[in-house]
Amino acid sequence: MIGVQCGGEGMEKRRGDKRKRSAAITLVLAGSLTGCGDPEAQRDVYTNLESCQKDWRDPKDCTRVADGQRSSSYFYGPRYFGSSYPSGRPRSSPNAIDAARAGRGGVTHMASGARASSGGSSSSSSVSRSGFGSSSHSMSSGG
């Protein structure tokens, strides 16, 4: 898990059952947000080896998470340069659950090729898309 963990246990003791605030907040998806500039590599995060290999084929490209940042049952794909959201947050493959920044320097193992499935390319002829979304015009759909 990526930690944005703030202690709140003491608050629970202080206020007892009248507390109306969350005791603690942990986020697992909050990524680092970086500005523009040099391209930065990313690594996609997969819940299992099968999902990772679906994207990268070569099992050597998929490594079990061992950095303590996430569950050790997850897998990292190789470092590669992908696309990002307007905020700078990297976009992950549809097969991955998240994408992590992998730094601008010292990249030792970059992906040798493009992802095997990058969205849409595997669609069968019976699938149509873009049937939702036309009312938004890139504006917020919320209220």
Added chain:
Amino acid sequence: MRREASVPRADWQERCESAGFSYHSMDGVYWDETARYAFSAAEVDLLEAATEEVHQLCLSAVDVVVKEGRMAQFAIPEPFHAMVAQSWQRRDPSMLGRFDFSWDGEGDPKMLEYNADTPTSLLEASVVQWHWLEDVRPQADQFNSLHEKLIERWGALKGSDAPRPLWFASVKDNDEDFGNTEYLRDTAMQAGWDTRAVWVEDLGWDASRRCFVDLDDAPVERIFKLYPWEWMVREAFGPHLLPQTTHWVEPAWKMLLSNKALLAVLWELNYGHPNLLPAYFSPSHFAGEYVKKPLLSREGANVTLNRRLGVVREPGGYGAEGWVYQGYAPLPGYEVRSTHDAAAIPAKRYPVIGSWIVGDAAAGMGIREDDTPITRNTSRFVPHYFE
């Protein structure tokens, strides 16, 4: 309830961004910690009770609308009436919603509207203002157990089954919607769901299997969408909703609550309720001031205040489906004096209280503030505390 000046944290941008709140400065200023709102515990208790009370009134109203077949009043296209009714009869589970109240701490909070289908400002209400409280007033409390209640609610929806795929969809190229959706995905993951992300525009319809699919053509059986039902039913894939092969969060019956026609039905069923404002489908019931609202609109668009002092009108492209006329409950106006010119006429800030429901429980509050009496998409989010 009072408004106080507050000194921004030196690292407030970094604190916001560490939570994925990258859009803190959209439209110039969005997250605004140069001020804060202070409440008493009794005021928060009252607001919490009002929120749960109005929530129950809303559920009762849905029941009446479905049983009496009144969906035409809500401008729901006829082919979808049965789908909405069945969704309610099955009690398809709801996740959350946000009531907007006009209130200054005196008397009863008055419900202005209910963002029941696609409420936003969730990440800032749940996480960002919680961080602010930890940093600025750690001894104080906050009406905000959103994070805990979201995880708990996702857990209740999941049950004891093995992790199942749950997709989360928002529109492309909108950081605010993405931030809200990713935060909800985060809480679902913490509740044990196997989550996937997909853009609304990338959802596919597989004609041979008659189901919605993701970009890998995997059937989408369960999905949270930050995309309004009223748009979905009118777009190209709308007819594909009718086979009901997908479980949607929020469910189709929320279409009745995110529609301003609800306001008139609520008043009809609960005439004189202290948390409701008079509301009708015609302005003829009002001799004095009232507010004209489109049945379907977002972020204050096309809202008109008919006041004795003059008319205030927000532009927009809504109103084709009809209108509702609601009694005017002015937002409190807090004077803000210029720090540069003590003789200048003070400006006013108008806060609206967004009170959250998760499942059936009141879960927290977020305050948005505007320079005008109409809350708009450019209104700022101001944190709060209580003691």
